Amino acid sequence: MLRSLYIQNYALIEKLDIDFGSGFSVITGETGAGKSIILGAIGLLLGQRADVKSIRRGAAKCVIEARFEIAGYGMQPFFEENELEYEDECIFRREVYASGKSRAFINDTPASLVQMKELGEQLIDVHSQHQNLLLNKEGFQLSVLDLLAHDEDELSKYRSLHREWKQVQQDLEQLVALSEKNKADEDYIRFQLEQLEDAHLAVGEQEELEQEADTLSHAEEIKAGLFRAGQAMNSDEGGLLSVLKECLNTMAGLQKVYPAAGELAERLESSYIELKDISQEVSGKEEEIEFNPARLEEVNGRLNLIYTLQQKHRVSTVDELLALADDYAAKLSNITSSDEQIETLKARSEALYNKVKRQAAVLTGLRTAAAREVEKQMAARLIPLGMPNVRFQVEIGARKEPGAQGADTVNFLFSANKNGALQNISSVASGGEIARVMLSVKAMIAGAVKLPTIVFDEIDTGVSGEIADRMADIMQEMGDSDRQVISITHLPQIAARGRAHYKVYKQDNETETNSHIRRLTDEERVGEIAHMLSGATLTDAALNNAKALLGIV
Template sequence: MLRSLYIQNYALIEKLDINFDSGFSVITGETGAGKSIILGAIGLLLGQRADVKSIRTGASKCVIEARFDISAYGMQPFFEENELEYEEECILRREVYASGKSRAFINDTPASLAQMKELGELLIDVHSQHQNLLLNKEGFQLNVLDILSHNEEVLAAYQSVHKEWKQALYDLEKIIARAEQDKADEDYIRFQLEQLEEARLSEGEQEELEQEADTLSHAEEIKAGLYRAGQILYSDEGGLLSGLKDCLNTMIGLQNVFPVAGELAERLESTYIELKDISQEISGKEEEVEFNPARLEEVNERLNLIYTLQQKHRVSTIGELLALENEYAMKLSAITSSEEDIEKLKASCDVLYNKVKKQAAVLTKARTAAAREVEKQMASRLVPLGMPNVRFQVEMGTRKEPGMHGIDTVNFLFSANKNGTLQNISSVASGGEIARVMLSVKAMIAGAVKLPTIVFDEIDTGVSGEIADRMADIMQEMGESNRQVISITHLPQIAARGRAHYKVYKQDNEKETNSHIRRLTDNERVEEIAHMLSGATLTEAALNNARALLGGT
């Protein structure tokens, strides 16, 4: 539950530091004193969007910090799942900078707004006047039934299979759309594949053909060069090999009288052998090379086919063309097998849909039982609140298609009069009646949920007198059983029932206006409630009435 609240440089609040007690407490103050500002600050701790305009004029940032005692509420799983340190005193802090930057902390560890919002929903429920409109929202009404029937695990199981079913439907739509598109493209794909297959391409072919084309294009030049080199080496008259042979014989003849000539002869013989081998190879290559216009034309035609295919498909290698060929083959295979895949997915969707319906039926059964309990409880709660002829009915229907929360539709029907027709609650209930209905719903939910702190912002609007006293009874009862209830009120009957009484007020100085909040002493409470009874002027009668109200608490 909320133990303390610290606010700095937020709107009209320069600095505020207040402690809160357990049980039922009240906050009073003139309109515009700053009660809504405090609620706005709490909203930031619950993950609401920050507005730099809310930073106090002249300040660089605002800070809101709240301390909660969570020792009795079993919240360790949240901290474990979010890798946060668990302590029995939980600290939420939000900092908003004039630059627009915002930071959030849980137990002094940086946290996301999503984490802060999730934790905040476990810690505190702020009921403002506009929340009365939720009575007409089907999602809220459905949530009431789920809370009372403790449907958390059943709903989670349903949502899991529903998500799986919707994903299967999405996959089915996707594959059908793709199959239709592929069917339309089938002729094009088949033509491209056949053209590539007919080309019978192979890796490395292009480089070999390009080299062969170069050789064939210069055949005469190559052949003439090889012939000339061969003549230089092997000519009978003046050829290198002939002269080298003479040199070799001369050195052999000298080696008996000049030993060095033997070594030179060996080297000359080695050179002679190598050059003779080269000469023979040149002669062989010369015979291999021939001018073949027919083969050149054939090679160029093949290269032109390769170049045309590369240009058409915007690639630069045969490897890429072969990859395209494989891709087209796979697409054709997918087209032929898509019908089978579609049938399999349809069958899977049918199986999942049956699971969804089966799990939805479990939800419906639990909600139907909860609906009857809601009708019973609401009647018993509203009669003491000045509605002796009230009728409250939970109308349930069925959706055409299962949604994320099941197949059920819910509508709260209401009539406050004997001869009244049951209608949608927001259509027939007055503001005061809606406030009483909403308080009864909250009290009913509070009995089923371990919510540490509930804040009511003027839920008593439109009621007075004895009804206000009864509403105070309900809030006081809700404040028991280790729960904290704080009511912002303008009614003395409710203000007098709080275990603690806080007053919000404004003070002006020479430069600015500041909002403050403080806990009232017993004597101050008498005066505050007397003012609420009689207005600005305190009368003895009002003071006596205030003492009587407080004495009856």
């Protein structure tokens, strides 16, 4: 439960530090004194969006910190899953900077707003006046049934099945759309593939053909060059080989009288052998080269086919054309097999849908039983709140298609009068009646869910007198059930029932206005409640009435 709240530089609050106790407490104060500011600060702790305009003028940042006692509420799993340090006292802190930056901490460890919100929802429920509108929201009504049905495990199982079913449906829709598109393109894809296959392309073919085309185009020039080179080496008169042979013989003849000539002779012989081999190869190459216009035309035709395909498909290599052919072949294969895949997915979708419907039926059964219990409890709670002829009915309908929360629609029907027709609660209930219904719903939920702290922000709007006493009974009863209940109220009947009484007030100085909150003493409570009864003028009758409300003899 909420043990303390610290606020610094938030709106009209320069600094506020207040402790709270267990049971039923009340907060009072004039309109505009700052009660809503305190609730806004708590909202920041629960992950609400920060507004830099809420920072007190002239301050660099605002800080809101709350301490919660969480021992005995089984919250260790949350801390373990989020890698946060668990202690019996949990500290929430939010810092909002004038620059727009915001930081959040749980037990002094940086935390995300999602984590703050998730944990905060398990620690405190703040019921503001606008939440009465939730009574007309089907999602809220359904969540009330689920809380009282204790169907968390079955609902989790349903959601898992529903997500899987929706994913299969999505996959099926995508496959059908792709299959239809591919079938529309099948003739085009088949034509492109056949054209590429008919070309009988081979890896490395283009480079070889381009080289052959160059050779054939310059055949005469190449042959003439090889002939000249051969003549230069083999000519009987002045040819390179004959001259070299003569040099070799000369050196060989000198080696008897000049030993150094022997080494030179060996080198010349090696060169002669190499050059003779080159000469023979040149001659062979010359014989191989011939001008072949027919072959050149054939090679150029083949290259033109390759270049045309590359230009058509906007690629630059044969490898890319071969990869494109593989892609077309794969698409045709998919077109052929898509019908089988579609049928497989249809069967899987149908099987999952049947599972979803069966699990939805389980939820419907649990919710129907919970609905009857809700009707009984709401009637029992509302009759003492000045509605002797109240009728409250939970109408459960069926959706056309199972949704994320099941196959049920829920509608709270209400009538406060004997002759009144049951209608949607927001259509027929007055503001005071809605407030009483909402308090009853919250009390019913509190009995089913172990929520440490509940804050009511003027839930008593539109009621007075004996009804206010009955509403105070309910809140006091909730506070006596190992739960902390804090009610912000303008009614003296409710204010007098609190175990602790806090007052919010404003003080002005020469330059600014500050909001404060403090716990009232027993004597101060008499005066505060008397003012709530009589207004600004404090009368003896009001004081006596306040004492009577407080049970002071």
